[in-house]
Amino acid sequence: MTPASPSEGAYDRIRLRQLRRGLARPAGIDRRSLLRLAAAASVAAPLLPAAAPSAHAVTAPGGVVKPLPPELFTVRGTNAETNFAALRDTGLLTPADRFFVRNHTGTPRVDASDWKLTVWGDGLTGGPVDFSYEALRALPSVSRTAFVECAGNGRSFFASQQGEQVSGTAWTLGAIGTARWRGVRLAEVLRRAGIGANAVDVLPRGLDAEVVSDGVPLGRVRRPLPVAKALDDVLLAYEMNGEPLPPDHGHPVRLIVPSWVGIANIKWVGDIEVSAEPLLTPWNTGMYRLFGPGHPPEGSAPLSRQTLKSAFELTPGATFAAHRRHLLTGRSWSGGAPVRAVDVSTDGGVRWRPARLRDEPRPGSWVRWSADWVPRAPGPGVLLARATDRSGRTQPETTAWNTQGYLFDAVVRHPVTVV
Structure with a gap:
């Protein structure tokens, strides 16, 4: 029989109280000192x-x-x-x-x-x-x-x-x-x-x-x-x-x-x-917590689930021929729920359209997707991909800053060149 156990939320509250009692950062203490204490x-x-x-x-x-x-x-x-x-x-x-x-x-x-x-x-x-x-x-x-x-x-x-x-x-x-x-x-x-x-x-x-x-x-x-x-x-x-x-x-x-x-x-x-x-x-005190504005001095609860992201299967600055059909491909994933939909923009975010999902969305895995594109004119361009998962979460335009740069989930701008 599985022993009774607290929920993850209750567990994190217990651990935060423990951190505050013994290892909470006084004003001015640096990350090195916190790591040494931990x-x-x-x-x-x-x-x-x-x-x-x-x-x-x-x-x-x-x-x-x-x-x-x-x-x-x-x-x-x-x-x-x-x-x-x-x-x-x-x-x-x-x-x-x-x-x-x-x-x-x-x-x-x-x-x-x-x-x-x-x-x-x-x-x-x-x-x-x-x-x-x-x-x-x-x-x-x-x-x-x-x-x-x-x-x-x-x-x-x-x-x-x-x-x-x-x-x-x-x-x-x-x-x-x-x-x-x-x-x-x-x-x-x-x-x-x-x-x-x-x-x-x-x-x-x-x-x-x-x-x-x-x-x-x-x-x-x-x-x-x-x-x-x-x-x-x-x-x-x-x-x-x-x-x-x-x-x-x-x-x-x-x-x-x-x-x-x-x-x-x-x-x-x-x-x-x-x-x-x-x-x-050290890996659940001075590291792998969120520090910065909006978080307590000892940081957020230890990081657990991953966030939501999308990426094109392209090199940065990839080149495309104008007036020809190209197949854009990429992948999206979420730690919170299976990806439900992916939208792409080929004009820097002015217009969006749905991509075709190539995999059945499943928890803990990514989905591959594709979209056709016919560039109209030569010059620099920006491609964007934006995922939504089944919890209803959609990638934002920006990610709230934290000192160690964890969990970046904003839509990423992918530069390309049309010739």
Whole structure:
């Protein structure tokens, strides 16, 4: 029987109260200090029981294992953004060789034969429980098509379209990919480990190298999930598009948290803490909250669901011949509800018309769409795409500013040239 658990909203209120009691930002404290406080709070007790495994992991030189040809990717430090034009000849699923890479350090090489997952914490009814790779694969499996998208996808448009400066990697719209993931429901593993009725937080931690931000050691990447979400639709995935996970995408096992921001989808999972009280880490305090006007000093509640976006499968500044018919293609997606409709404008937003949807809208996935266009005169132009999802939400003209540039959802202006 599933233990009773608070709603996500109630859980966030509990965690915000905890943050205010112990880690709330006094006037003038900077993000570095907040990260230091959160890091100290999250390592105040031993992270793992003494018997926990330590899988051998070697970080790849240069940060990313797979080839990153410039026609497919734009390299951004230890990250690689998919060039959206490279998706035009793909189907609904993003091939692994074109799937974006978001690394906080570098890709670790983990051998599945000596990997094991340890589930532990005071939210269990007993002691720590280990699962080998073989044992995990022997459990009932499920498959799910879902996108993974960085919370900062579209961040660069705060500056280029709205004239607002933000911090973080300057993604355009290519920090997203959709795949068919196969694995074990996290709920199945937690139940077999003996999750208790008192559990409120589930904290997966990756096996990548420890992160240092602004000179502050933060430990390995980890971010708690409310137990209500953990017991819902989350996967411990070991396959991507019918193949074992590639190293850059979490081999041997990663989390897939449908519709939530990318940081929730922890890669290279090594252990999961189940806690009887809300947990704080740098990834749900100083990062992955909204700071700025309209938000409290300690920031918004931790980010959860992704927002609504659209992108053309075109290079910026693409050239089109006048007086000829062209097929415009693109993709739209939403973390809130399936995309219901997409409208396009080929005259900078003066007139809009519906695009043709090429896929059945489904939760947690994107839809491909197309529209015909016959340019009438040579010169510069701007293409726009605007999605509406089944919750009734439509992409706005502008996105409310936040200091770290998260959740940009405004209509993106795509420049082109007609010759």
